[in-house]
C-alpha cells in the first residue's frame with residue numbers, strides 16, 4: 001500500500017471508530033474509552049484531514065467542531081412543507097379533538113404523547129445515510145440552510161447506521177438545555193452583551209451564527225419528533241421512532257402510548273408539574289394519532305395536521321413574600337424599583353429578585369411590604385410579577401413608598417414625561433449615570449474599546465481618573481500603572497488587583513484604535529437619550545458631520561426617517577448643554593471621527609452598468625444618493641425608459657413615475673434595499 005491509500009484507510013477507520021464512541025457517549029450514555037483517549041483519536045483525525053484534505057468527508061466527526069464561516073445563509077424549499085400544530089390551552093379542546101377523530105375513523109386508535117420542546121424546528125435530510133442538509137422551518141415552505149451549524153450538534157447523527165432508507169427526512173427541535181443557557185448568558189453579561197431572554201431565542205440565535213465553531217460551543221441539543229420519506233419501514237409513529245433510534249438517533253426521553261383519553265390527561269397533568277425538573281425547556285405536550293393510515297384518513301388543513309394537537313402549558317406561577325424593595329438608577333437616570341423576594345423555586349431556577357418596573361406598576365397592583373406576590377415564568381426566562389395574593393395580606397400592611405431622593409446622590413427625583421417613571425435629574429454628577437454613560441461609550445456597538453471591559457471602567461472611576469467620556473482620551477500610562485482595586489470574592493475574602501504594564505499598554509492601544517470608529521458609531525456612543533444604533537446611523541448619514549448635527553433645528557432633525565419629536569427634542573437638549581459641547585470639543589481634538597468619511601460610502605463597482613432613476617425623499621439628500629450611485633459605478637438619469645435598470649424610490653415617489661416604471665416592468669427598489677446592495681446595512 002502506498003502512503004495515500006494508507007492515509008485514506010486510516011481516516012476511514014478513525015471516522016468509524018470516533019463515530020462509534022460518540023454514539024456510545026451521547027446516545028447510549030455508555031462511553032467505553034476515556035476522554036483523553038477520545039481526544040487523541042480526534043486529534044489524529046484532524047491532523048490527517050488537514051494533510052490530506054481530499055479525504056475529508058462531510059460525515060467526519062471533525063465537522064462537529066465547526067469552523068466553516070457562513071456569510072449569508074442560503075434558503076431552500078422544503079421537500080415536504082413544514083406544517084405547525086394546532087395549539088390549545090384547554091382540556092375541552094382536547095375532548096373536542098378526540099371527538100372529531102372518533103367521527104373520522106371507525107376502528108380503534110391509539111395516541112402517542114410527547115413533550116412539546118421549546119426550541120427551533122429543524123428538517124434534516126439524509127441521502128444514502130449521510131446528513132446532507134439541515135434547514136430551519138422559515139415560513140414553512142422555505143427555510144435557511146444551516147447545515148454547517150447543525151453538524152456541530154452531537155445528537156444529530158452525521159452518518160446513519162443499519163438498514164436506513166436511501167432518502168430520509170427527519171424533523172425535530174433544536175433546543176438549548178438550561179445549563180448551557182445559563183452559562184452562555186453569564187458569559188454574555190460578563191462582556192457587556194445583552195443576555196438572551198430565553199433558551200428558545202438563544203437556540204435560534206445560535207443557529208444563525210456565522211461561525212460554526214462558536215455554535216459548537218453553545219451546547220445545543222436535538223430532540224427528534226417526526227420523520228418522512230418514501231417507503232418507510234413502519235406503519236406507525238411509535239415504531240418509526242424506535243427504528244430511527246436503530247439508525248442512530250437518540251430516543252425521545254419521554255414517549256407514551258395511550259389508548260384512552262384519561263391516559264392522555266394524566267400525561268399532560270404529570271408533565272405540567274414535572275417539567276420544572278427537566279433539564280431543558282418544554283412549553284406543552286403533543287398528542288398524535290399513532291397509526292399512519294389513520295393519520296392519512298384524518299388528513300390535514302393547509303396549516304396543520306388534524307391528527308395531532310399541541311396542548312400548551314400555562315406559565316408557571318408561584319407566590320412568594322416581598323421582603324424589601326431596592327431602587328436602581330440606570331444610565332439615563334431612570335429609577336427602577338426591584339423586589340427582593342423570599343427565595344422560591346420556579347421553572348427550574350431559584351427566584352430572589354424581580355423588577356417592579358415603575359411607580360404606576362406598584363400603584364396599580366397595590367403592592368405592599370410583606371405581601372405575597374404571584375411570580376410567573378412563561379416562555380421568558382425572566383420572572384415576572386403578575387399580581388398580589390390578597391388572601392395572604394396582613395391587616396397592618398404598609399404600602400411600598402416610592403423614594404423622593406436619589407438613592408445614589410441624594411438629588412430630588414423628578415417625574416418622567418410619561419408620568420409612570422421617576423428619574424434623577426443630576427445626570428452630570430450621579431455615579432451610576434456617569435458610569436452607565438462611560439460603559440455605554442466603550443461598548444461593542446459604540447466605540448468598541450474592549451480593553452476597558454471587565455470592571456476596568458469602575459476602577460478608573462473609583463480612582464477619579466474618568467468623569468466623562470472625553471477623559472478616556474487624556475489617560476496616560478503613568479496614571480494607570482499600579483492602579484489598584486480591591487475585589488470581594490463570593491466567599492467574602494478580598495483580593496487586590498493592580499494594573500501592570502501589559503494591561504496598561506493594551507488599554508491605551510484600545511483607546512487609540514477607537515479613533516478610527518466611524519462617525520455614526522461615535523454619535524451613538526454619546527448616549528443621547530432615545531438615539532439608538534439605527535437612529536444614530538440615519539442621522540449621521542443625513543447630516544454627514546457632527547457640526548451640522550449639533551446645529552440642526554428640531555424641524556430639520558425630524559426630516560430624518562425614524563426621528564420623531566421625542567428624539568429631536570432629546571438631541572436639541574443634548575447639544576444645548578455646555579458641558580456636552582465641551583466634551584465634544586475635546587473628543588474632536590482627540591481625533592475621533594466627526595464626519596462620514598468619503599470612502600465610507602464609495603469605491604465599489606456594485607452598480608456598474610446600471611442606469612438608475614432616483615425619485616422621492618430619502619433619509620439623506622437626493623444629491624448625496626446620486627453621488628453614492630456614481631461612486632459605486634452606477635449612472636443617474638432623470639427619466640424612465642426601457643434602458644433603466646431600476647428606480648430607486650424614496651418616500652412620496654411621483655405616481656406618474658411609478659406608473660411608467662410598472663408599465664415597462666422596471667424594478668422599483670426601496671432605500672433599505674439600496675443600502676443592502678451597496679453593502680452598508
Ligand code: IVH
Pocket residue numbers: 083084085086114115116117118120121122137172173225226286305308310
Ligand atoms: S410534531 C406535522 N412534535 O411545535 C407536525 N412538533 O406548531 C409536526 N414541536 O413547529 C410537528 N415538540 O417545532 C411535533 N413533539 C413534538 C414537538 C413539536 C415541539 C414544535 C414544532 C412545531 C411546533 C408546533
